[in-house]
Amino acid sequence: MSYAIIGFGKIGHALAKAFARKGIEVAVASTRDPRSFAAEAAAIGPTVIPNTLAEAVKADIIFLAVRFESHPEVAQALADWNGKTIIDVMNTQAPLEELDGLPSSAFVAKGFTGARLVKGFNHLVAAVLGQDPSVHGGRRVVFLASDDSDAASEVAALAENLGFSPIKLGGLSEGGLLVHAHGTSWGQLIFKDLVKFA
Template sequence: MKIGIIGIGEIGGTLAARWSRNGHSLRVANSRGPEAARAFADGIGATATDVVGAVEEAEVVLLSMPFPAVTSLPKGLFDRAERDVVIIDTANYYPDIRDPRIAEIDAGIPESVWVSRQLGRTIFKAFNSIMFHALSNLGSPQGAPDRLALPVAGDDARGKQVVMDLVNETGFDPVDGGRLEDSWRQQPSTPAYCCDYDAARTRQGLEAAVKGRAETVRDTLWRERYMALFADKPAYADVHPRVIALNRSLNPL
């Protein structure tokens, strides 16, 4: 499969390396141009390009940038894409911590619906509800007991199946998260977000989400306690279980 990846940080870079090993044809880009992506691309057997090259002729495009960066993409970028390209959004909105406030989202529009409107294309929300350590280290073969699961939200059945197949081959059970309008159920501080659950518990978490509650949790209890976990700059592997425990405690199932 021809996959373009825009953003090769922790999440995008991990997925790029995994999918390249699985035999997909990868073009990777970041905000600084092809030369800045070349060393990474060469290391995983991919092709370094710019954002236009990542989109053209791609069957799948993964957007893995800081959330507001979607507005800095070239206008009409996806006019160059195939009509049925599958666009995956991995980003999360963290206002006042990392991101500027976006009035439409604060008023209740799901994050990925807002992204879809910026791009003028239908998209899929996936790979946003897992931490880097788990994505890199905790995948397991299909059928393994207690295999972690990831929700996928989107409106097109064919495209959703493509994304769910990619989730599966990455080492996680895909869970249907409903339509893109339902993707608020897997946004930060919801019961299905970054809790390292199996498929059954992930479905339970999606169903348990309460509209509007996650934003309050995110901006109060979660923010204070999360920042405290990183105060002494712990190693990622050490802090990961503490973050998972925090997330579960704020949304007990």
């Protein structure tokens, strides 16, 4: 299984740290030349590999961590996203009427034809997401929502490998709204930093 993070801002850095802590290789990419952020990637760890967008989208599981308005540009990187699992880590200030009345992830999914989309890892601010998820003898919770239960299980397994405790919220139209940030209205689980004890 191969992994990539598209978007190398604060959230991209936080996710890369999670992979580096566990020694799991992950490609990182943005719309910039990978040489421009190679030093940043190297500072996080040797398993964080700077790459072009064209190379990064070859991964099996892809974290989408760009600014929301940039996701259509990423979607154009492949004509067909079949076989790919996309983890939507983005938040948006766009009101629902600009998203065809859909939760943001359902709106995003329309652009990535054939992909299995999971909303996740978006409810924590970067400074918290980038910390070791082992907290006081427990594990920091990440919420996952998807209309594809197999994809949700696949991402849950990855979250556990990264040291988090995944909690599935159901489909995008139900669970997705709990972690949906838009306008001045926020999902009930946004910014909830929870720890699960075994």
